[in-house]
Amino acid sequence: MAKKKKPLSPTEQSRGVADAAAAIDWLAERGLEDIECIVPDMSGVARGKMMPVAKFVDAPTMSIPGSIFTQTITGDYPDDDDDFVIDSADSDIQLVPDYSTLAVVPWASDPTAQVIHDAYHTDGRPVDIAPRQLLRRIIGLYEHKGWKPIVAPEMEFYLVERNQDPDYPLKPPIGRSGRAESGRQSYSIAAVNEFDDLFDDIYDFSEAQGLEIDTLIHEEGVAQMEINLRHGDPLALADQVFLFKRTIREAAVRHNMYATFMAKPIANEPGSAMHIHQSVLSTETGANIFSTPEGAPTREFFNFIGGQQRYLPHVMCMLAPYVNSYRRLMRKSAAPVNVHWGYDNRTVGLRIPNSTPAARRVENRVPSSDANPYLAIAASLACGYLGMVEGVNPNDPVEGSAYDLEFGLPRGLLEALALFEDCDELAEPFGKAFRSTYRAIKHAEFETFMRVISPWEREYLLLNV
Known part of the structure; x- marks a missing residue:
């Protein structure tokens, strides 16, 4: 036998x-x-x-x-x-x-x-306009300098009732209690438990694919969740985000609901972000180049921040790729409106989390969850790279709220595309073919959006103008 x-x-x-x-x-x-x-x-x-x-x-x-x-x-x-x-x-x-x-x-x-x-x-x-190849290209710039970038993405998303008519607003789904959430439940374990069966499937599906979830929390919005991934190689983590989005959507459909990664799916709720934690290792020593052997921050650390401050507004069309993405970037809505930086400050675009010197990193809080993870990670790392090779110094860190400070990000997709096109320093990292193709795609998407008449227009213009 x-x-x-x-x-x-x-x-x-x-x-x-x-x-x-x-x-x-x-x-x-x-x-x-x-x-x-x-x-x-x-x-x-x-x-x-x-x-x-x-x-x-x-x-x-x-x-x-x-x-x-x-x-x-x-x-x-x-x-x-x-x-x-x-x-x-x-x-x-x-x-x-x-x-x-x-x-x-x-x-x-x-x-x-x-x-x-x-x-x-x-x-x-290589097809140089392919997002996965573009990320390889940016990683290659780091490798040429003897650096290895490390990232850890955090993804926010909403669970909503099935919605077959796009003219109707989205609603939170019914949990195991038989009731929908009626208020903000940030970090609530009970609110997460409302969807235990769904999250069991997400964990099972993830384990079967080798996807590693670090933590799961309930975010600020009604039925808004966040999944954090373990840090690692940028290409591997972009692959994980790409597969996670698909996994979460599939699991939600099994439970008669939708999972959406729209940046701003519900009008009066916070938007959804994809925060990217970033550090850089020496390929020779394996040490974090953001810290000295004694544990102090290095010149490279500050130059990385400076590069992000200077160039993130110019790559916003990849961090916030749709018209809807810019609805998230509003004052006091749990999203940054500028690229100021600060220590353990969640109101700025660039947060420096509390950490050991070996784990010193920069959290980019600007990208929205609707972003292509390959392009968002590539764009963010490209900004930090340019800061280090150009020796860009940051401004002073912000203490207290940055929400009331001046807007430092584009307010719409066309403005973001213009900033991307006009930045000569981005020509080499991204290449002419990618820049022209991406711009053409986004302009075409904007034109289709302009054909749609919104409820706001019908509400305030129909009988008043």
Whole structure:
């Protein structure tokens, strides 16, 4: 009688592999039938193809139209202009699997795997407008200096009732008590417990994919939650945020509700952020370059802050990528309105948390949760990098509230795009192709927004003007 195989632990089930040969064994050992071959597009949406595992094993590299990286959030494509030219032939690019991201899809009805791909031209060049490749490019700038950036994202999101008509405002869902939340429940354990079954699924789905949750809390808004991730490599953490968003949305649908990462989904509630904790290690010593051996802050630490202060307004179109994103950035709404910095100060754009010297870091509180994690992390790290190589000094830290200080961030998407285009220092880190493509996509999205008449316009203009 054949000896039964010992069941794999959740960690073993979820672990990525090193190469194609190991992937074949990994897929066969788990009896997986289908595989989702995915790539994050400019909005952070999973694009790609689904195929039988047997076909993937025979040909893991696949072709897909390059236009997936020029698609807007509405599914349209921008028009040609002087800098951005659409490939009229819609030629193919190649998607190459990153086997370290191989994981199961725990919510799938059939045994299914998933793997994130990188995009290349047919001649082997990286597709430089692909968000994952852009983040690799920024990490490469650090590596060239002998630095290794480390990040830890925090994601806020709302749970809401299913909403089939976009004209109707969103409502909080019904919890296990049979009632919806009626007031702010910041850090309430009981409010989290209202959705225990949902969070059990989120934890189970995450463990099955090798995603590591650090903490889960109830945030300030009604049915607003926050999940914090453990610190690590920027590309790996961007992958985790990308997969976490999908995981949380899938789990919520199972429980007859939606999870939304819109920056400002409910008018009178706080917006949702994606805070990014950032530090930099020496690749030679492994030590945090923000601290001296004696534990004091270094010149690099202050220059990193200075770079973020100078350049974050110029990359806001990636940190706040939609018209809705700027509704979050209001005074005294738990979101920053400027790029001042301070020690353990949550009212500024750049907070320095209390920590040991080895864990000294800069928390960027500006990005919204609707941001593409690859682009938001790349943009934030690029600002810190420019500050260090240019020797940019920050202004003095703020004590007390920064909410009443002058606005230091753009107030809308078009203003943010203009700042991005006009900053010559960003040309090298991001490249001409990415800048022109991203600008064209966002202008196209803005034009579709302008075709919509809002309730505010009907309320105050219909009979008064």
